[in-house]
Amino acid sequence: xxxxxxxxxxxxxxxxxxxxxxxxxxxxxxxxxxxxxxxxxxxxxxxxxxxxxxxxxxxxxxxxxxxxxxxxxxxxx
Amino acid sequence: xxxxxxxxxxxxxxxxxxxxxxxxxxxxxxxxxxxxxxxxxxxxxxxxxxxxxxxxxxxxxxxxxxxxxxxxxxxxxxxxxxxxxxxxxxxxxxxxxxxxxxxxxxxxxxxxxxxxxxxxxxxxxxxxxxxxxxxxxxxxxxxxxxxxxxxxxxxxxxxxxxxxxxxxxxxxxxxxxxxxxxxxxxxxxxxxxxxxxxxxxxxxxxxxxxxxxxxxxxxxxxxxxxxxxxxxxxxxxxxxxxxxxxxxxxxxxxxxxxxxxxxxxxxxxxxxxxxxxxxxxxxxxxxxxxxxxxxxxxxxxxxxxxxxxxxxxxxxxxxxxxxxxxxxxxxxxxxxxxxxxxxxxxxxxxxxxxxxxxxxxxxxxxxxxxxxxxxxxxxxxxxxxxxxxxxxxxxxxxxxxxxxxxxxxxxxxxxxxxxxxxxxxxxxxxxxxxxxxxxxxxxxxxxxxxxxxxxxxxxxxxxxxxxxxxxxxxxxxxxxxxxxxxxxxxxxxxxxxxxxxxxxxxxxxxxxxxxxxxxxxxxxxxxxxxxxxxxxxxxxxxxxxxxxxxxxxxxxxxxxxxxxxxxxxxxxxxxxxxxxxxxxxxxxxxxxxxxxxxxxxxxxxxxxxxxxxxxxxxxxxxxxxxxxxxxxxxxxxxxxxxxxxxxxxxxxxxxxxxxxxxxxxxxxxxxxxxxxxxxxxxxxxxxxxxxxxxxxxxxxxxxxxxxxxxxxx
Ligand SMILES: Nc1nc2c(ncn2[C@@H]2O[C@H](COP(=O)(O)OP(=O)(O)O)[C@@H](O)[C@H]2O)c(=O)[nH]1
Numbered sequence: 001x002x003x004x005x006x007x008x009x010x011x012x013x014x015x016x017x018x019x020x021x022x023x024x025x026x027x028x029x030x031x032x033x034x035x036x037x038x039x040x041x042x043x044x045x046x047x048x049x050x051x052x053x054x055x056x057x058x059x060x061x062x063x064x065x066x067x068x069x070x071x072x073x074x075x076x077x
Numbered sequence: 078x079x080x081x082x083x084x085x086x087x088x089x090x091x092x093x094x095x096x097x098x099x100x101x102x103x104x105x106x107x108x109x110x111x112x113x114x115x116x117x118x119x120x121x122x123x124x125x126x127x128x129x130x131x132x133x134x135x136x137x138x139x140x141x142x143x144x145x146x147x148x149x150x151x152x153x154x155x156x157x158x159x160x161x162x163x164x165x166x167x168x169x170x171x172x173x174x175x176x177x178x179x180x181x182x183x184x185x186x187x188x189x190x191x192x193x194x195x196x197x198x199x200x201x202x203x204x205x206x207x208x209x210x211x212x213x214x215x216x217x218x219x220x221x222x223x224x225x226x227x228x229x230x231x232x233x234x235x236x237x238x239x240x241x242x243x244x245x246x247x248x249x250x251x252x253x254x255x256x257x258x259x260x261x262x263x264x265x266x267x268x269x270x271x272x273x274x275x276x277x278x279x280x281x282x283x284x285x286x287x288x289x290x291x292x293x294x295x296x297x298x299x300x301x302x303x304x305x306x307x308x309x310x311x312x313x314x315x316x317x318x319x320x321x322x323x324x325x326x327x328x329x330x331x332x333x334x335x336x337x338x339x340x341x342x343x344x345x346x347x348x349x350x351x352x353x354x355x356x357x358x359x360x361x362x363x364x365x366x367x368x369x370x371x372x373x374x375x376x377x378x379x380x381x382x383x384x385x386x387x388x389x390x391x392x393x394x395x396x397x398x399x400x401x402x403x404x405x406x407x408x409x410x411x412x413x414x415x416x417x418x419x420x421x422x423x424x425x426x427x428x429x430x431x432x433x434x435x436x437x438x439x440x441x442x443x444x445x446x447x448x449x450x451x452x453x454x455x456x457x458x459x460x461x462x463x464x465x466x467x468x469x470x471x472x473x474x475x476x477x478x479x480x481x482x483x484x485x486x487x488x489x490x491x492x493x494x495x496x497x498x499x500x501x502x503x504x505x506x507x508x509x510x511x512x513x514x515x516x517x518x519x520x521x522x523x524x525x526x527x528x529x530x531x532x533x534x535x536x537x538x539x540x541x542x543x544x545x546x547x548x549x550x551x552x553x554x555x556x557x558x559x560x561x562x563x564x565x566x567x568x569x570x571x572x573x574x575x576x577x578x579x580x581x582x583x584x585x586x587x588x589x590x591x592x593x594x595x596x597x598x599x600x601x602x603x604x605x606x607x608x609x610x611x612x613x614x615x616x617x618x619x620x621x622x623x624x625x626x627x628x629x630x631x632x633x634x635x636x637x638x639x640x641x642x643x644x645x646x647x648x649x650x651x652x653x654x655x656x657x658x659x660x661x662x663x664x665x666x667x668x669x670x671x672x673x674x675x676x677x678x679x680x681x682x683x684x685x686x687x688x689x690x691x692x693x694x695x696x697x698x699x700x701x702x703x704x705x706x707x708x709x710x711x712x713x714x715x716x717x718x719x720x721x722x723x724x725x726x727x728x729x730x731x732x733x734x735x736x737x738x739x740x741x742x743x744x745x746x747x748x749x750x751x752x753x754x755x756x757x758x759x760x761x762x763x764x765x766x767x768x769x770x771x772x773x774x775x776x777x778x779x780x781x782x783x784x785x786x787x788x789x790x
Pocket of ligand 1: 087088089090091092093094095096136193194195196197221222223224225449577579
């Protein structure tokens with residue numbers, strides 16, 4: 001099932017299928033190591049639910065929900 | 078033989094700074110890259126008869142034109158033409174670290190990889206085959222553990238050995254882009270278009286990536302520029318139609334694809350994505366949605382208490398030292414203007430600011446702890462949502478705290494700390510609002526007024542003022558962001574590095590570096606301003622007649638009062654009266670008096686006027702100036718008891734006046750040095766002038782409103 005990163009729950013795992021945008025936001029997403037095909041694992045959410053923290057390539061990175069909206073993830077079930 | 082030029086590049090948190098210090102030791106120069114506020118460290122290293130000039134590039138993830146650091150890094154490489162690039166990569170996160178390496182390699186300069194943190198990778202069961210990596214990428218690889226000093230010699234040898242080995246490095250960008258790239262390369266090479274700076278293929282890629290910097294440079298050559306742009310447009314249209322995507326997406330995907338294939342045999346991982354390390358487990362608690370904020374407040378408060386506790390004694394020492402220095406000058410110099418200049422102008426002015434150096438040192442020590450452990454990024458992460466509501470971002474919390482968010486900081490390093498903020502708009506807003514915080518120099522002012530009018534509730538009111546300062550800063554940020562500070566809010570994507578136990582050496586090093594910057598400023602700007610202020614408060618001086626009058630009085634006392642103590646006291650009283658009269662007649666006094674008709678709206682008389690004007694030099698001067706103006710002679714900033722009594726009993730003063738002055742102090746122009754730093758950091762005089770005039774006017778209006786409302790109650 002393909003979902004938006006925004007809608008993933010803490011402790012959920014998945015594989016990035018698409019990063020769809022142009023310009024700075026997506027450039028930064030890729031620069032930090034989130035690429036198509038990368039395995040990600042949502043490790044936490046900030047007190048007000050936003051930003052989201054996730055693990056990719058053994059590194060924890062955080063992004064805002066508005067930025068996570070460009071990232072599609074294939075999750076199980 | 079001329080010196081070898083080497084540059085150090087790499088991701089943030091890859092251990093670049095540690096490696097630089099390992100190679101360079103402590104002998105290096107810190108400057109800024111030309112025209113920007115990005116710090117540049119440079120060291121001369123001697124190794125086996127060779128001289129190597131090592132320059133530390135800013136830590137970046139990429140080489141795009143989106144951030145200042147990245148533009149600086151790539152411009153430095155392309156304009157200074159180094160003999161070799163040393164790219165520090167974190168072995169435990171090779172894929173992302175090599176993403177930068179690929180972009181560096183595309184610059185066709187000699188490059189050596191420093192494969193750092195291999196200990197960390199091994200601990201995580203990540204095994205990297207360095208030889209294979211070197212073979213597949215076609216660049217030399219040296220293993221290092223920068224923190225433990227491992228690999229220094231190998232790296233230096235690598236630098237010497239591989240300096241000349243530049244090579245053409247190219248990867249395929251797929252059937253959609255490769256033909257276009259070739260076509261563009263040909264046009265670029267034929268016309269020698271920007272080729273003195275960049276390799277042809279690199280320029281072509283940058284055109285496809287829509288790189289604003291490179292395209293701006295290219296515009297000068299209208300013909301080639303438009304031919305390239307036409308190709309780019311064609312490719313863009315094609316991609317949009319067939320794949321619904323953009324060239325830069327394809328470029329990034331191919332780079333990562335290339336790296337994935339390179340790393341497949343190079344890296345052996347025995348772990349799962351969801352495996353939690355100790356650091357991740359700590360985060361489950363420390364950034365927990367409920368407990369996280371509670372722990373954060375406790376940590377910040379604890380550190381704040383520690384700073385004040387620890388710096389109390391050294392601040393006392395410095396005070397005694399400057400007191401002693403004043404005494405020496407007093408004894409050594411003849412009465413007169415020179416003596417007054419040395420003591421009141423130079424020693425008191427500079428001493429008042431340098432006296433805070435220990436506090437600043439401890440502040441920076443604390444901040445170094447927060448930064449080096451990795452906790453600072455967690456604070457930014459937890460607070461981002463709140464800050465965003467005011468047009469800022471999570472990272473703004475650092476400058477706020479440094480500037481006095483936990484009372485006692487200093488706006489100067491606070492404004493400088495805003496450098497770490499990525500978004501231009503957020504950065505500017507943070508710089509402009511951080512000075513509202515309750516910095517260490519405003520504290521004596523608040524303390525004085527509280528002691529005079531609300532003696533029972535010191536702790537509570539201080540806390541209240543601190544919170545009010547936060548609220549003020551946030552609201553002002555919001556207002557400025559909606560009105561005069563233009564631009565888009567930017568991206569907030571950040572890495573949470575693993576928690577680390579900092580080394581004492583590293584902490585002291587960071588703290589000292591920043592404190593020294595502060596001390597240097599105090600020694601130059603503050604000195605100049607102190608002298609000017611002294612002159613304003615001294616000249617034109619008392620008329621001879623009045624001076625003679627006071628001398629007469631003293632002579633009378635000396636001849637009539639026999640009790641020694643009583644005599645000294647009476648003489649001091651007269652001298653104080655004389656000082657007050659002299660001050661009122663000085664240029665500063667005249668200015669203060671001429672402003673009274675307006676300032677009375679907020680309940681400020683001429684003395685307060687001079688005090689707040691003088692406070693622009695340094696806020697703690699408000700207290701000492703009030704002291705002088707209230708004819709108490711020298712008032713020690715730390716001992717305001719008599720002055721507070723004086724204010725409490727003065728019919729001109731009321732709680733309303735005190736409240737108005739608190740409001741005014743909180744809001745009006747930052748101190749002089751802060752304004753200089755604001756101008757430097759924003760690169761524009763406009764913002765310095767805005768904080769001086771704009772804030773003072775706003776502050777006055779707020780103070781007048783406060784005064785009038787409070788007077789009614
Ligand atoms: N385990 C380990 N830690 C390292 C190594 N090199 C640096 N560090 C630590 O990594 C952290 C970040 O290093 P720093 O040099 O500040 O990174 P920079 O952001 O790239 O400049 C510091 O706490 C260092 O002590 C290494 O080789 N192994």
